[in-house]
């Protein structure tokens with residue numbers, strides 16, 4: 001794994017989005033504790049954004065209307081709004097942070113804009129950072145045809161895992177995705193999300209698999225449909 | 234993108250098109266502000282997406298996703314931590330890079346190295362508006378050493394990871410990281426970005 005000294009060298013590649021996913025996650029965990037890297041990143045991120053603005057191209061005339069039409073039918077995220085059960089709701093600030101930490105979840109404008117919240121949630125964030133930074137962290141990913149992914153990062157050492165769902169196809173009107181940790185065929189709910197979400201799972205040493213099902217809004221006590229994704233733990 | 238906002242904004246037609254204010258209005262559900270943000274930055278987002286994902290139709294999809302994601306997640310924007318332009322362009326770049334890596338993972342990875350004679354500077358031929366700011370960016374890029382410029386362009390405009398850049402340039406990883414860092418510092422200073 002990348003040592004701490006080497007992590008300091010990743011500010012520039014990170015600002016250019018030039019890190020592999022796992023290294024990106026590790027660097028973001030490092031950013032949370034390294035003020036020097038964070039300060040440097042502010043300037044690098046602004047510089048990279050300027051590179052992004054160096055060209056302009058005329059879009060199709062109807063692109064604007066398509067965007068506004070899609071926005072009109074897309075609910076806006078309110079910070080901390082959730083359909084998760086209470087114990088997950090309490091953990092949500094941390095989950096929102098983890099979403100930023102991990103792989104730049106689509107919809108999060110990079111780490112820079114999230115960092116203040118990270119600072120405030122530093123303590124709560126430790127568990128997730130530990131999983132991301134664990135030397136034995138393993139990652140597995142399932143992809144959907146629309147480009148959405150469910151990613152599982154597991155650390156045996158920490159006896160914990162982080163699940164990141166990103167840009168999944170809509171589960172349908174009045175439905176949500178529900179995440180289950182399955183131990184000896186017994187599923188335990190880990191929370192719900194609509195198209196993207198992040199959650200920390202503890203006690204994974206006894207788990208056999210992670211499963212995601214489509215359930216009615218609010219989630220179910222037991223799965224009521226076949227999993228759309230299973231990942232062995 | 235020089236076209237003025239087409240939607241009337243309640244509260245004053247003279248409202249300045251400051252992306253940070255627009256984004257904060259978007260966060261409150263103001264779709265006219267989303268339209269104005271698009272008028273301001275849509276052409277830049279599209280050009281960036283086009284450079285990275287290449288396919289014009291895919292680039293428009295990415296642009297649409299980026300603005301819809303801005304709509305969805307504008308509440309997360311914190312103006313005390315950098316400009317809304319940076320926020321949006323960071324979002325756009327990350328999305329385009331993720332898309333191109335996802336797409337390319339599904340194809341023969343060797344395909345990506347076909348152009349290895351160097352970055353293609355002519356992909357974006359249809360430049361509409363060259364603002365002073367854009368000219369400045371180009372002038373600053375011209376001020377880099379060739380090696381710094383290559384490393385930064387392969388990563389930022391082509392979506393390569395730094396290990397891929399190292400392979401393409403036949404350089405070791407430490408050298409590539411150093412070139413990227415030195416290049417960004419030089420660009421930052423040239424552009425007058427607050428460090």
Ligand SMILES: [Zn+2]
Nearest residue numbers: 007008034037
């Ligand atoms: Zn550091």
